[in-house]
Amino acid sequence: MTNQMKRFENKVALVTGGRSGIGRAIARRLRDEGATVITAQRGEDEDFESIAADFSNPYTPEQIVKEVIVRHGQLDVLVNNAGMMQEARIEEMTLEDWQRNLNVNLTGPFLMIRAALPYLRKTRGSIVNTGPIEGLAANPGHAAYCATKAGLHGL
Template sequence: MPKQMKRFENKVALVTGGRSGIGRAIACRLRDEGATVITAQRGKDEEFNWVEADFSNPHTPEQVIEEVISRNGRLDVLINNAGMIQEAAIEELSLEDWERNLHVNLTAPFLLVRAALPYLRKTQGSIVNTGSVEGLATNPRHAAYSASKAGIHGLTRAIAVDHGHEGIRCNAVAPGWIDTELNLNFIEKTADAEAFRNDIGRIHPVARTGSPEEVAALVAFLATEEAGFITGQIYTVDGGRTAKLSLP
């Protein structure tokens, strides 16, 4: 990224789940482009100004927004990135687990947006949600995760439709396999990590998996004024994986 690119000077951005993975890459990208960045998640963020947040608690989203405004006086960019995943077949998934997954992945972003709207109206701000290719298709044993991410895609469109006339835009990214620390650790724990890496590379037309920074680059663009005529869209970031038909 050219050093002169400072598209977020004098802007305040909140990134949920910004301490690791895709969220961290987004937070770094926005900061490098001039934004004042606050992250929100469980546990201390050693790099960014942060807010303690347990998004399974329905009161947390409003408290997080209030804290951001208290510290900075404004909000220009909201990145709903925090989430969870639980592997379980439908018959193994309790109602409590189902509701927790949907609350963290879908209800919490809804509550964050609802609390942030009065401040985003003032700044004509932008919202970018982290969806998933599993909101478009699904992997085995991911019923709750897939349903919640499909919901995020629908919520993204609804926000764009309802609030576009107020100058608020809302888009989403739908990442595929991204080399986060969590995914890399998963690979290393497989029986044959090298074979797994080769296999997963072959299912992508670009012949590799993605980086968090590649997702962050798109998120940053969608949050800028350069993307002023883009709203209600879901952008797949998966190296062409979902475009490729499987072999017989």
């Protein structure tokens, strides 16, 4: 039997929103490929090492990246997958609701990238931003989601 090195062996991957859905599938695949995976989202993750995170808080991304470095000494992959979707038309949405959507879906990934870049440059690492089809078109009931995810596609 050949002991073949896996693609992400000796790599550290951070997956935001990795506790469920697409983020969970990404985290599992990275683990299957040999990566040490840390997820960051609201609450704990029973399947992966995790960091509780509130992405509406602009200080959260830097704290998360620093924690990953303290625990593992490196960062090789950042997957910006965390997000929120609020069912509301523009006329129903408060400015506070709009701002929370913007913070979680667009400002959070921007700040994650900014915090992670020095470490990713050292390891020649990668950034993956996941975004839905709704970031490419309009949906009147998901105005903030579509707008912020369109911004994420651009980022």
